[in-house]
Amino acid sequence: MKAKLLDIAVCDPNHLQAYFPDDLTEFCASIEMSIGPVDGCGGDYFRATACSPSWFHNNILLPKKQHETHEQIVRAEFGRHFLFFATYDEDEIKRFVSDFIDKQSGSDWPELSGRLARYFQWEFEDYVVLKA
Template identity: 40%
Template sequence: MKALLKSIGSFDCEPQKYVPEDKSIFHITLTLSIGPDNEIGSEYFDLFVCSPEWLCKHQWEPEILRHTLIVRKYDLDEITETINKYIEKCTCKTWEETAQKLSRYFAWEFEDYSN
């Protein structure tokens, strides 16, 4: 089942209008609405986006970073293109399998959910 990025939002600000105070040191958490390309519905996935300089300044302890995209500059078109490339890699037979694959890259709202 092919997945489609349906929208990008953020609780921090409007991603389309976001301009970092310091273009080299920034971070934003994006909320991605992703769903089957042939259906109306979608589910939410989060992605933390930051610059390498932000990591150097704020990440003090060794840590394996998950659900994080590191970019040199905040360019929403470039970020969206990168997100779409990862989404294309996640096509499976069912939405559940596709969403599980997507959750390797993006924090899924239903990750670790059990009925």
């Protein structure tokens, strides 16, 4: 089974509206996607964060001081659901995501969507069906 990208938007992570950074080398954008099986109808909701390494460092690894008397400490952080790009190019982000999805396969949708969820935040991640 293969997956297809049904819809994708690269938008402002805080307002989910059109996004274009002031600095093409220091940016953070939200990627909102609908992905479904090639032979099916409809899809599931996935998302990820596209950012530059410098934005990740300056905002995640080295967060802003809460108060001027506090230390600014570099911390460790997992990078799950983050895609790193040296410069902002919306078309390149969309092309990269689409090409990645095209290369994925699985025996059925649960396996395939679970594989995609390793890279993108999936709306049904950790969803458990309760049996009566």
